[in-house]
Amino acid sequence: MSGKGKKRARSKQAPNEDMTSLQPKKINELVKKTLSDTQAKSSPENRKSQWEYLLKNAVFDLACTEGKALQDKHTKYYSQLRDRLDVVLTFTEHEACEQTLPFTVLQDLLETQTIASCSHIFSWIEARAERLTDGLVPQKGKALILLRTLNDLLRRLSKMGSTTIFCGRILTFLSGVFPLGERSGVNLRGEYGPTWEGVKVPTKAESEAEDVVMGDTKESEKEEDKMQVDDEAKKPATSEEKKDDFYNTFWSLQLPFSKPPLFAQPNTFDEFKEAVNKVIPVIREATAKERAMMGSRSGGSVSLKRKREPDTEESSAATEYFFAKFLTSPDLLDLEIADTHFRRQFLFQLAILLTHLQTFTKAAKAVWASARNRSLQMDFTLEPAQAEWVQETYAKVMDELKQTQPNGRPFAETVSAILEREKNWVNWKNQLFGLEEATRDIRRKMREPSEEWPWTLGSESLTEIWEMGYRDLSDLQNPFQCGHGPGSPAIIKLEENKQRWAWLALRTARDHHLQHFGKIGTGDIELLAKEIEAEKRLLRTRERTRKACKRAKMGMLRWRLRLIDRLYETYKRTRRLRQTSDSIHLQCLSLSKTSLSLAVQATSKTRRYKVISLDNGHNSHPNALSRVSALSRSELPADASEQDIETTKIDNHQCDLTRRDEIRAVFEKYGKGGIWGVVHIAAYKAVGESVEIPLTYYENNVAATLFLLQTMQEYGCTRIVYSSSATVYGIPPTIPIPETTRLKADSPYGKTKVMSETMLDDLCHADPKWSAISLRYFNPAGAHPSGQIGEDPKGRPGNLLPLLAHMAIGRVDATTLKVFGNDYPTPDGTCVRDYLHILDLAAGHLLALEALTPNSKVFDATPEARYKAYNLGQGKGISVLEIIEAMRKATGFDFKYEIIGRRRGDVPDLTADPALAEKELGFKANQDLSIMCRDLWNFQSKNPEGYGKFE
Numbered sequence: 005m006s007g008k009g010k011k012r013a014r015s016k017q018a019p020n021e022d023m024t025s026l027q028p029k030k031i032n033e034l035v036k037k038t039l040s041d042t043q044a045k046s047s048p049e050n051r052k053s054q055w056e057y058l059l060k061n062a063v064f065d066l067a068c069t070e071g072k073a074l075q076d077k078h079t080k081y082y083s084q085l086r087d088r089l090d091v092v093l094t095f096t097e098h099e100a101c102e103q104t105l106p107f108t109v110l111q112d113l114l115e116t117q118t119i120a121s122c123s124h125i126f127s128w129i130e131a132r133a134e135r136l137t138d139g140l141v142p143q144k145g146k147a148l149i150l151l152r153t154l155n156d157l158l159r160r161l162s163k164m165g166s167t168t169i170f171c172g173r174i175l176t177f178l179s180g181v182f183p184l185g186e187r188s189g190v191n192l193r194g195e196y197g198p199t200w201e202g203v204k205v206p207t208k209a210e211s212e213a214e215d216v217v218m219g220d221t222k223e224s225e226k227e228e229d230k231m232q233v234d235d236e237a238k239k240p241a242t243s244e245e246k247k248d249d250f251y252n253t254f255w256s257l258q259l260p261f262s263k264p265p266l267f268a269q270p271n272t273f274d275e276f277k278e279a280v281n282k283v284i285p286v287i288r289e290a291t292a293k294e295r296a297m298m299g300s301r302s303g304g305s306v307s308l309k310r311k312r313e314p315d316t317e318e319s320s321a322a323t324e325y326f327f328a329k330f331l332t333s334p335d336l337l338d339l340e341i342a343d344t345h346f347r348r349q350f351l352f353q354l355a356i357l358l359t360h361l362q363t364f365t366k367a368a369k370a371v372w373a374s375a376r377n378r379s380l381q382m383d384f385t386l387e388p389a390q391a392e393w394v395q396e397t398y399a400k401v402m403d404e405l406k407q408t409q410p411n412g413r414p415f416a417e418t419v420s421a422i423l424e425r426e427k428n429w430v431n432w433k434n435q436l437f438g439l440e441e442a443t444r445d446i447r448r449k450m451r452e453p454s455e456e457w458p459w460t461l462g463s464e465s466l467t468e469i470w471e472m473g474y475r476d477l478s479d480l481q482n483p484f485q486c487g488h489g490p491g492s493p494a495i496i497k498l499e500e501n502k503q504r505w506a507w508l509a510l511r512t513a514r515d516h517h518l519q520h521f522g523k524i525g526t527g528d529i530e531l532l533a534k535e536i537e538a539e540k541r542l543l544r545t546r547e548r549t550r551k552a553c554k555r556a557k558m559g560m561l562r563w564r565l566r567l568i569d570r571l572y573e574t575y576k577r578t579r580r581l582r583q584t585s586d587s588i589h590l591q592c593l594s595l596s597k598t599s600l601s602l603a604v605q606a607t608s609k610t611r612r613y614k615v616i617s618l619d620n621g622h623n624s625h626p627n628a629l630s631r632v633s634a635l636s637r638s639e640l641p642a643d644a645s646e647q648d649i650e651t652t653k654i655d656n657h658q659c660d661l662t663r664r665d666e667i668r669a670v671f672e673k674y675g676k677g678g679i680w681g682v683v684h685i686a687a688y689k690a691v692g693e694s695v696e697i698p699l700t701y702y703e704n705n706v707a708a709t710l711f712l713l714q715t716m717q718e719y720g721c722t723r724i725v726y727s728s729s730a731t732v733y734g735i736p737p738t739i740p741i742p743e744t745t746r747l748k749a750d751s752p753y754g755k756t757k758v759m760s761e762t763m764l765d766d767l768c769h770a771d772p773k774w775s776a777i778s779l780r781y782f783n784p785a786g787a788h789p790s791g792q793i794g795e796d797p798k799g800r801p802g803n804l805l806p807l808l809a810h811m812a813i814g815r816v817d818a819t820t821l822k823v824f825g826n827d828y829p830t831p832d833g834t835c836v837r838d839y840l841h842i843l844d845l846a847a848g849h850l851l852a853l854e855a856l857t858p859n860s861k862v863f864d865a866t867p868e869a870r871y872k873a874y875n876l877g878q879g880k881g882i883s884v885l886e887i888i889e890a891m892r893k894a895t896g897f898d899f900k901y902e903i904i905g906r907r908r909g910d911v912p913d914l915t916a917d918p919a920l921a922e923k924e925l926g927f928k929a930n931q932d933l934s935i936m937c938r939d940l941w942n943f944q945s946k947n948p949e950g951y952g953k954f955e
């Protein structure tokens with residue numbers, strides 16, 4: 005090696021490190037020799053303790069010199085220590101000492117050495133892992149000492165800022181050494197290192213009280229002081245006092261952070277809540293201030309380079325970061341809060357605790373409630389209102405982290421991923437914990453000697469062949485056949501052919517269809533062929549669908565132009581309708597499955613209404629309406645009257661509800677009083693989308709409703725059934741949700757529904773001519789059982805069930821569903837919704853229309869206004885994972901899913917209490933989930949490309 009090369013090699017070596025350790029082989033020989041030389045020198049009873057004494061001394065004599073030895077750059081301290089540990093281990097392996105000796109030595113050593121030395125010692129543990137853990141039985145003897153030692157070390161490390169990698173090494177080691185079910189390393193109790201001792205500045209009153217106790221003031225002075233105190237007390241708090249008060253509040257939070265079991269004590273939660281509610285706005289203000297400053301710095305014509313400055317600042321700041329936990333005073337707190345790292349540190353701590361608290365809801369605790377976990381269940385349960393606050397605050401914290409620049413969003417996402425992973429890790433460990441118990445019987449059975457094998461020749465059939473007299477390979481060429489002796493040429497030919505074909509088929513199939521081999525029995529060619537054919541059919545359908553979608557995309561513009569032409573033609577051809585009092589105006593901006601099924605029900609089942617449809621074609625297909633008419637017509641009896649036939653025809657108008665003039669034009673056509681009532685279904689309805697484009701939602705859902713109501717008023721049409729939504733409840737305090745629940749929608753979409761309901765309520769209060777019913781839909785699902793009418797959203801569906809149907813048919817180019825969060829306080833962690841069949845929902849509308857007639861009794865209890873809201877649901881909560889399973893059964897498609905972060909605007913559980921609708925409207929949704937999925941899939945597989953194919 006050249007001189008330069010040598011130098012480089014040397015410089016890579018860590019300081020205080022040398023490579024002169026003895027080889028384990030050599031140590032082994034030396035130990036062996038020593039043991040045989042000394043065998044006769046002491047009695048066998050004393051020998052072990054004598055060796056242990058000597059070996060321990062050898063290690064600790066050296067360990068005592070750590071401080072001094074490490075001052076020398078060329079010290080051999082670590083290599084000597086490793087050698088001595090090797091000697092201890094080797095003696096133990098030769099059974100000259102107790103098996104636990106290396107572990108007790110390590111325990112003392114790791115407790116007394118500096119962190120740097122601990123890292124070296126731990127390297128030795130890693131290198132000797134195999135030997136150290138030989139014969140290790142979890143939860144016994146040396147395993148317990150090892151676990152305790154490393155957990156102590158982890159606890160010690162948690163107080164330092166820079167030992168993340170070291171902690172990771174220890175955890176990796178533990179996970180490799182201990183069985184999967186071992187939970188000792190998992191922080192189930194939520195202990196976070198040492199308990200916070202607290203910083204607090206006495207308030208003014210406290211310090212004065214102290215002075216009084218000191219007794220160094222004269223009576224008169226005391227009186228004077230007292231008066232002053234009283235006066236002061238009446239005055240508003242000075243900014244100094246406010247500062248102190250905030251300082252105390254802020255740091256008081258460290259106590260629950262460091263000791264979550266405190267929540268078992270009464271008042272802790274309320275105090276915690278109060279303090280958090282006080283601190284968050286201050287943090288938010290600091291973030292906003294900082295953003296404003298950053299904005300002004302990077303505003304104007306500043307280039308991208310300038311905008312990216314914070315990134316670079318952050319990466320360099322990361323190395324300078326220090327933990328300011330103990331360096332604080334009321335005067336410093338402002339500065340600390342102005343520091344991004346400090347705020348993040350606080351918000352992260354808060355997020356950890358809030359996540360932990362979410363495991364104490366009644367539902368979450370029930371999952372944990374096994375006898376084994378009793379000690380972990382602290383005597384504390386989050387009430388629904390508290391759980392709601394925890395959830396809301398968690399969302400606020402994450403939002404705040406996102407706002408905290410630089411790199412707010414990735415930072416928040418990382419925090420959320422870490423918390424998620426931690427939760428999954430604990431869950432995983434927790435579930436595996438029962439593994440040993442659950443498999444105890446099986447393992448015992450496996451240890452029992454197996455029964456004697458009854459077949460002398462491997463298997464029953466081989467034994468049988470043997471007993472039939474077949475002896476060598478040539479005999480097997482003449483297979484046995486009933487009625488034919490071995491050797492019959494016909495049989496030989498047949499068998500040969502059969503075998504050849506079978507082999508050929510299997511070999512060909514192996515290359516292309518290996519995945520089916522698991523489903524067929526041995527050599528069952530027929531079944532295999534069926535499987536392959538079924539797969540080919542599915543592939544062909546998927547391929548056709550894919551191409552059609554592509555074509556559809558390209559031809560979209562042309563198609564739209566054609567559609568407009570056609571609508572115009574239809575419009576020109578439209579006859580002026582007979583204006584009967586029975587005619588009903590079904591007004592649909594978005595012709596979803598809901599409105600279509602409703603139309604079918606309304607026209608064919610009752611034959612009392614003539615349907616007029618208003619639709620701007622935003623998310624609908626004109627030929628869906630033709631199908632509705634055709635279906636209604638087909639359900640008429642042969643002797644149907646002219647009027648009956650008329651009810652099956654739908655008057656369709658191209659009309660945008662955000663355009664007053666367009667609505668008015670339609671009403672004008674039927675004249676004053678010409679329209680009996682309105683079912684208002686039109687709206688945009690995607691929760692996630694509404695968060696992105698709120699104004700569009702307010703315009704399309706609220707402004708449009710306002711224009712519609714104004715026009716109805718103008719034309720004397722004062723009956724309306726309004727499609728509201730379960731989403732008006734936000735995160736409801738009780739499940740199932742009664743209609744009396746306060747309305748507190750979370751998403752802009754939900755808020756548009758609350759606003760529209762409010763308009764109706766107010767209108768009915770103001771004018772007794774009006775009667776209105778809001779139907780709060782839970783989650784509609786399914787399709788018309790004929791497979792003719794169903795939901796056909798344009799583009800990638802945003803809702804769960806249509807998306808699954810599109811995935812199964814191949815319309816969406818993905819096989820993996822992204823599940824939005826599995827950390828909700830629900831039985832399996834995914835959101836719970838109340839699904840109801842679309843036909844049940846349609847029936848609900850008819851019942852609501854009936855309830856608008858003058859004789860209806862539903863408004864009897866509300867004489868002040870003819871307005872009511874009803875839940876339309878089944879009263880049965882179903883989680884996202886259960887939906888996937890139900891669709892898997894209905895479609896036979898193997899859905900994969902991955903859990904990703906929560907979707908904004910989603911709430912954990914929306915399950916209806918449908919009792920009021922049942923009592924007052926006679927409504928009951930009783931078609932179960934399997935029927936909804938069956939009907940949805942029936943529609944989807946009959947219309948793989950939706951209505952578009954029939955253009």
Ligand SMILES: O=c1ccn([C@@H]2O[C@H](COP(=O)(O)OP(=O)(O)O[C@H]3O[C@H](CO)[C@@H](O)[C@H](O)[C@H]3O)[C@@H](O)[C@H]2O)c(=O)[nH]1
Binds near residue numbers: 823
């Ligand atoms: O790709 C997806 C789509 C949805 N979900 C979840 O599935 C559940 C149902 O979602 P979705 O089908 O979008 O319905 P909701 O968000 O519950 O909203 C529906 O149900 C509301 C009433 O409950 C109606 O007001 C809305 O208009 C309607 O879209 C939710 O938990 C979603 O997070 C996923 O995990 N992945």
